[in-house]
Amino acid sequence: TYMGMCDYVLAMDCVSARWFVYGRMRPCGKTGGSCLESVTVFVDGEVLELQRGWLVNRHGKKIVPKNRKGKEIVVKGNTQDFTLLFDGAILTLTATIDTRETIPGTFEHDKLVVRWDGFVSVQIQTPMNVRTCGMCGNNDGKPENDMRTRRGKMTDDVDVFGDSWQIDPLGR
Numbered sequence: 572t573y574m575g576m577c578d579y580v581l582a583m584d585c586v587s588a589r590w591f592v593y594g595r596m597r598p599c600g601k602t603g604g605s606c607l608e609s610v611t612v613f614v615d616g617e618v619l620e621l622q623r624g625w626l627v628n629r630h631g632k633k634i635v636p637k638n639r640k641g642k643e644i645v646v647k648g649n650t651q652d653f654t655l656l657f658d659g660a661i662l663t664l665t666a667t668i669d670t671r672e673t674i675p676g677t678f679e680h681d682k683l684v685v686r687w688d689g690f691v692s693v694q695i696q697t698p699m700n701v702r703t704c705g706m707c708g709n710n711d712g713k714p715e716n717d718m719r720t721r722r723g724k725m726t727d728d729v730d731v732f733g734d735s736w737q738i739d740p741l742g743r
Contacts, residue, residue: 576605580721580736582695585704590614590668590683592695592705593738599691606691614666614683617648625662625689627655636662637689662687668701706736 576596583591591613599606610621620628627634629646636644636657644655654665669681684696695707703710708717718726720735 578738579733580705580738581610581693582697582703582705582707582710584668584701585709586702590666592683592685592693594693594706607693610685610687610693612653612664612666612683612685614653614668615648615651617651617653619646619653619664621662621664621685621687621693623690625657625687627662660688662689668697706733 576598578593578595581592581594591611593611593613594607595609595611596605597608598604608623612619612621618629622628625635625637627636627646634644634646634655636655640657640659642656646653646655651666656663656665664685664687666683667680668683670678673679681698681701684694686694686696697703697710699710699712701710704719704721708714709719716725718729718732720726720732722735726732
């Protein structure tokens with residue numbers, strides 16, 4: 572179990588770097604553990620931060636999906652739209668990460684789906700054809716090779732693995 576207390580890359584597009592999901596870990600409990608405090612999703616230059624209590628921060632303005640249970644909220648961006656849906660327990664964020672025409676006039680969309688429990692847990696889902704990296708692994712269906720550091724080296728040391736995905740959100 573990794574107990575880091577910083578911001579980390581949970582998952583990202585490791586081919587074209589078009590999207591990232593960062594997690595902010597902070598102290599919690601009385602035993603020195605760490606918990607996920609917020610999740611920040613970047614897609615094509617657009618950013619949303621999912622905060623504790625099912626709040627969403629967009630450029631300093633709060634969106635409160637918990638007050639609109641069962642209703643889809645579309646957050647329009649310049650380059651990317653996000654869809655938010657709160658079901659009473661989980662806040663789901665969806666963003667299209669790729670679109671292709673399968674037959675003339677018919678389009679297929681690959682989506683990034685982030686499910687946040689509003690407290691300490693997140694699930695990140697992408698299509699199997701999307702190569703990812705980060706603390707959540709590489710999305711190839713083989714958990715035995717998920718402990719790969721940011722530099723691409725395999726490790727059995729959870730501290731080396733976790734520390735390699737640490738980021739500084741201020742770019743320092």
